[in-house]
Amino acid sequence: MRKLVFVVMAGFLLPLCxxxxxxxxxxxxxxxxxxxxxxxxxxxxxxxxxxxxxGKNRILADSALLNEKSEGVFKSKxxxxxxxYFLISPKYSILFDFLVxxxxxxxxxxxxxxxxxxxxxxxxxNDIFKAYSKSMNDLGxxxxxxxxxxxxxxxxxxxxxFKELYLNKDKELKAARANVIKTNPGSMTSxxxxxxxxxxxxxxxxxxxxxxxxxxxxxxxxxxxxxxxFNDNRLLRTPFFEEKLDEYFxxxxxxxxxxxxxxLQYILTVAKTGKEIYPFLLFKFxxxxxxPEFMGQEKVFIHLFQNFFAKGDTVLLNEASKKSITERAxxxxxxxxxxxxxxxxxxxxxxxKISLYDQKAxxxxxxxxxxxxxxxxxxxxxxxSFYKASWKNLNVKIFSVNTNAKELAAxxxxxxxxxxxxxxxxxxxxxxxxxxxxxxxxxxxxxxxDVFKTPTYYLLDADKKIIAKxxxxxxxxxxxxxxxxxxxxxx
Numbered sequence: 315m316r317k318l319v320f321v322v323m324a325g326f327l328l329p330l331c332x333x334x335x336x337x338x339x340x341x342x343x344x345x346x347x348x349x350x351x352x353x354x355x356x357x358x359x360x361x362x363x364x365x366x367x368x369g370k371n372r373i374l375a376d377s378a379l380l381n382e383k384s385e386g387v388f389k390s391k392x393x394x395x396x397x398x399y400f401l402i403s404p405k406y407s408i409l410f411d412f413l414v415x416x417x418x419x420x421x422x423x424x425x426x427x428x429x430x431x432x433x434x435x436x437x438x439x440n441d442i443f444k445a446y447s448k449s450m451n452d453l454g455x456x457x458x459x460x461x462x463x464x465x466x467x468x469x470x471x472x473x474x475x476f477k478e479l480y481l482n483k484d485k486e487l488k489a490a491r492a493n494v495i496k497t498n499p500g501s502m503t504s505x506x507x508x509x510x511x512x513x514x515x516x517x518x519x520x521x522x523x524x525x526x527x528x529x530x531x532x533x534x535x536x537x538x539x540x541x542x543x544f545n546d547n548r549l550l551r552t553p554f555f556e557e558k559l560d561e562y563f564x565x566x567x568x569x570x571x572x573x574x575x576x577x578l579q580y581i582l583t584v585a586k587t588g589k590e591i592y593p594f595l596l597f598k599f600x601x602x603x604x605x606p607e608f609m610g611q612e613k614v615f616i617h618l619f620q621n622f623f624a625k626g627d628t629v630l631l632n633e634a635s636k637k638s639i640t641e642r643a644x645x646x647x648x649x650x651x652x653x654x655x656x657x658x659x660x661x662x663x664x665x666x667k668i669s670l671y672d673q674k675a676x677x678x679x680x681x682x683x684x685x686x687x688x689x690x691x692x693x694x695x696x697x698x699s700f701y702k703a704s705w706k707n708l709n710v711k712i713f714s715v716n717t718n719a720k721e722l723a724a725x726x727x728x729x730x731x732x733x734x735x736x737x738x739x740x741x742x743x744x745x746x747x748x749x750x751x752x753x754x755x756x757x758x759x760x761x762x763x764d765v766f767k768t769p770t771y772y773l774l775d776a777d778k779k780i781i782a783k784x785x786x787x788x789x790x791x792x793x794x795x796x797x798x799x800x801x802x803x804x805x
Contacts, residue, residue: 347393348376348418354401354409355384355425363402364388366395366414369556369594375399393418395590397551398506411447413502414551415439442503446494453487502548508541510554535566544581544595545588556598571613574603578614582622593630596622604642609784610651619643645764655680655778656762660715660742663726668740675711676776677794682759683769684718685725690769693787695732697769700791706736708798716741717760717768 354362357380366375375394378386394414401409401422410429412422420440424432434440460483464476491511495504515530539562542549549555567577578599585592596618603614619639628636648656658670670680681697683690694714701712714737716725722741729739742759750758763770773782773790782793 347391348388348414350388350414350418351421352378352380352386352388352401353384353421353423354380354386355427357404357426358382358384360404362386362404363406364399365402365408366397366399366551367553368550369598370553374402395547395551396502397548398553399551411443413437413439413443415502439502442494442498442501446503449490449494450487453483453490457483457487505546505548506552509549509552509558512558513537513540531566538562538566544585545591547588547590550590550594569608569611571611571617574611574614575617578618579621596627596630600639604639606784609782612646612784613650616643616646616650641761642764642766645761645766648762649764649772649780649783651780651783653780655772655774655780658713658715658740658759660740660746660759663722663729663739663741665743668738670713671778673711673713673738674776675709677705677708677710677797678774678778679705679710679712679790680715680763680772680774681712681769682715682717682763682765682771685716685721685728686718687768691728693769694728694734696787698732698734698737700787701737704791705794708794710794712737714739715759717765719744719747 350364352362359380359382361377361379363377364375365372367373376388376390378388380386393416396415397413398411399414400411401424403409403426409424409426410432412434415437417437420434420436422432422434434444457480460476460480464473464480467473467476491507495507498504513534515534517530519526519529521529563574563577567573582592582595582599585595600615600618600623603611603618606612606614620643623631623639623643628640631639655670659667662668670678679697679701681694683694685691697712701710705712714734716722716739718725719741725739725741728734729737747758759765763772771783771785771787771790772780773793775781781797782790785793
């Protein structure tokens with residue numbers, strides 16, 4: 315069952331998308347890892363649940379069967395990972411939040427007709443958390459009231475007055491949070507508040523008589539993770555850690571692969587002793603950079619493969635995933651930006667051998683495509699439009715490779731019908747491909763050029779070095795125009 319629920323508890327906005335899992339409470343009397351007694355009126359003879367976060371996802375953590383007295387127990391031999399949890403009704407809606415720390419033996423008493431009076435007995439951490447929650451909810455309601463008055467103000471004087479009230483109340487809320495951290499050092503509530511908060515950017519400063527406009531940016535970046543250690547598994551059991559991580563990489567880490575690699579190397583090295591957080595982070599970054607958003611960032615994935623997976627972390631993978639990641643890494647290694655393009659000696663439509671390196675031009679545009687691919691049928695004519703409109707005048711040569719040797723007739727017909735003149739067309743015969751495989755060569759053409767989808771494009775310079783890849787045709791066009799403008803002599 316899946317259900318999307320939004321509730322505000324403890325100052326957090328929690329979107330819940332429950333991922334169905336097989337969970338069941340146990341009623342054995344042997345030594346256990348967690349035992350959370352529950353009285354939840356008026357539910358009787360029904361299952362209730364507790365859930366938690368796994369990054370941005372929400373998962374069920376345990377279930378309990380309530381008896382005719384509305385009593386039950388969440389019980390298991392194993393401990394729960396400490397963090398923020400929430401009680402879930404039989405209809406899969408969140409009722410309220412609570413904390414689970416290392417001491418996992420306490421009691422919850424609640425009535426759905428008056429949830430704000432729920433009690434948690436035997437947990438000091440939840441006493442702190444509940445007091446904080448009440449304080450934040452009260453201040454949050456006051457802020458909301460002032461904001462509504464500001465929006466409906468009818469004069470500039472009233473607007474200014476409500477704005478000042480709002481800013482003062484906001485300062486009061488931040489001060490209250492800071493006070494919780496100060497007066498409850500080492501508590502889980504303080505830990506989570508430290509994870510949540512962002513440093514406030516200071517004013518620009520003067521260095522050697524000059525105003526340093528970047529000082530606020532670097533201050534926030536350098537203090538973004540104060541009091542957060544990446545091997546702490548509790549980070550996963552929050553609704554805000556992964557969002558903060560994404561925010562950091564979006565706003566404070568350069569898109570340059572080397573900058574990303576430096577950040578990831580530090581985070582993953584620190585996280586490695588975290589049983590849950592380490593694989594979570596490793597796979598999060600692997601999934602992100604195996605198909606990166608920006609050109610050249612596949613270098614990050616290769617770094618992850620060489621420095622983590624290839625050094626033993628493939629034990630975290632099943633055989634299919636291990637094979638997929640390994641093959642993809644080796645496919646990417648040969649076609650990085652700045653490297654010479656892998657050799658291509660294949661056949662023309664007339665079955666004469668032709669070499670990529672025999673094509674002399676300031677730029678060579680390498681296009682891998684399949685004449686039966688619906689997307690290719692749209693993109694390849696568009697490529698020709700760019701070529702005829704301006705690329706031809708820039709002395710660009712197009713080296714077009716058919717990746718489907720079984721469709722030679724369709725390939726030749728498509729070339730003719732779309733008037734793809736002045737291109738170099740080529741393909742690898744099935745015979746040659748089988749020879750490569752039989753000879754045990756490490757890579758085929760598809761692997762050499764990471765052709766996991768069609769069309770796949772590369773732009774090469776006069777020395778056949780790769781200077782652009784994985785861009786849209788519009789982006790390739792902009793790249794060529796900018797490169798031509800830079801190389802043109804000054805007038």
